[in-house]
Every structure is written in C-alpha cells, then in structure tokens.
Amino acid sequence: QNLPPVEEEIARTNRILIVYLSRTKNTEAIAEIIHREIGGTLVELELETPYPEDYDAIVAQVDNENETGYLPPLNTKIENIQKYDTVFLGFPTWDMQLPPPMKSFLKEYDLSGKTVIPFNTNGGYGVGSSFQTVEDLSTDANVLEGFSIKGGLERDGILLAIKGERREEVRAEVIEWLRSIKVL
Numbered sequence: 001q002n003l004p005p006v007e008e009e010i011a012r013t014n015r016i017l018i019v020y021l022s023r024t025k026n027t028e029a030i031a032e033i034i035h036r037e038i039g040g041t042l043v044e045l046e047l048e049t050p051y052p053e054d055y056d057a058i059v060a061q062v063d064n065e066n067e068t069g070y071l072p073p074l075n076t077k078i079e080n081i082q083k084y085d086t087v088f089l090g091f092p093t094w095d096m097q098l099p100p101p102m103k104s105f106l107k108e109y110d111l112s113g114k115t116v117i118p119f120n121t122n123g124g125y126g127v128g129s130s131f132q133t134v135e136d137l138s139t140d141a142n143v144l145e146g147f148s149i150k151g152g153l154e155r156d157g158i159l160l161a162i163k164g165e166r167r168e169e170v171r172a173e174v175i176e177w178l179r180s181i182k183v184l
C-alpha cells in the first residue's frame with residue numbers, strides 16, 4: 001500500500017512487540033530505551049505464581065525448573081500475536097540459561113515468519129546458552145543479532161545498575177546496535 005509517511009510510521013510501530021522479563025529492572029531499562037526509540041507495544045512477562053523475593057530461594061527454584069524442564073504458567077496474555085511482525089525478547093541471564101518464563105513464552109506463542117530480536121542483561125558472565133535457546137525455540141523465525149550488557153549482580157547486593165549516567169551510556173550502545181541490525 002502507498003500510505004502517507006505518518007500513517008506508514010504508525011502501521012510500522014503497530015507491528016512491533018517488545019516482551020521482557022525483569023526482576024531488578026535492569027532488563028526493563030533496556031526495554032524502555034528500545035521502546036522510546038522505535039515504539040511498539042511494551043509487555044512485561046508476569047507469572048501466575050511470582051518467584052520468591054528472596055535471592056537464594058529464587059536461585060534454588062530456577063535451578064530446579066531448569067533441571068526438570070518445568071515451564072511456569074504465564075499471567076501475561078498477548079492478544080493477536082499474528083499482528084506483530086517484529087518481536088523483541090528481553091531477559092536476564094539466569095543460571096547461565098534463558099529464564100524459564102521466557103521458555104514458557106516461546107513454547108506458548110508461534111513466532112514463525114517473524115523477526116525475533118533478543119536482548120539481555122547479566123551479572124557479568126554473559127548470555128550463556130540463552131541466545132542459542134531463543135534460536136532453538138523460535139521455529140522458522142528470523143532471529144537477528146542480539147544485544148547484551150552487564151546489569152546488576154543481586155548475589156553481591158547490586159540490584160538496579162542501569163540508571164543515571166550509566167543509563168545514558170547504555171542508551172547510546174542500544175542505539176548503535178539498533179542501527180547495526182537496521183531496525184533504526
């Protein structure tokens with residue numbers, strides 16, 4: 001169709017979905033930066049039964065879920081996943097893996113034919129197997145190069161690290177990445 005520029009821009013942003021999981025809000029900061037740059041629908045993944053607040057308790061639970069392959073049921077429901085052609089997926093590294101709720105999301109929703117773009121924060125140990133698992137579970141999707149950056153390290157009492165001046169530095173890196181994958 002030949003839409004005028006403003007309508008074309010609205011149609012484009014209507015097809016972007018940004019889904020993220022975040023406990024201490026580092027990944028949320030990245031999601032917000034992306035959203036401010038390119039628009040779209042921003043959705044935080046919520047569980048039917050939230051994880052425990054206590055750090056040792058969540059570590060133990062996630063370990064167990066990873067070992068058994070348990071997929072925690074989601075409270076979040078995406079209406080009309082078909083209307084999106086680009087899906088950003090944001091998550092922290094947990095147990096050097098993709099967090100179980102993101103595995104639940106990818107099992108529940110069919111992203112075939114879409115462009116999938118992962119982004120991640122971690123405690124300094126990298127993405128582990130998480131980006132590979134996004135590839136493996138996004139059947140017939142076009143998975144673009146992801147973005148990863150150091151966030152907090154709850155183990156050492158560092159919760160939200162992507163704030164203030166650091167957030168502005170990170171914003172510049174996110175913009176550079178969005179340009180490099182040609183979505184900006």
Ligand SMILES: Cc1cc2nc3c(=O)[nH]c(=O)nc-3n(C[C@H](O)[C@H](O)[C@H](O)COP(=O)(O)O)c2cc1C
Nearest residue numbers: 022023024025026027092095096122123125151152
């Ligand atoms: C249960 C749990 C497991 C974690 N496992 C890892 C890990 O294996 N490697 C790592 O670098 N960071 C690990 N972290 C740290 C987080 O990846 C890091 O703090 C991230 O920035 C948190 O993102 P958020 O603020 O969006 O929740 C873990 C944190 C939690 C809560």
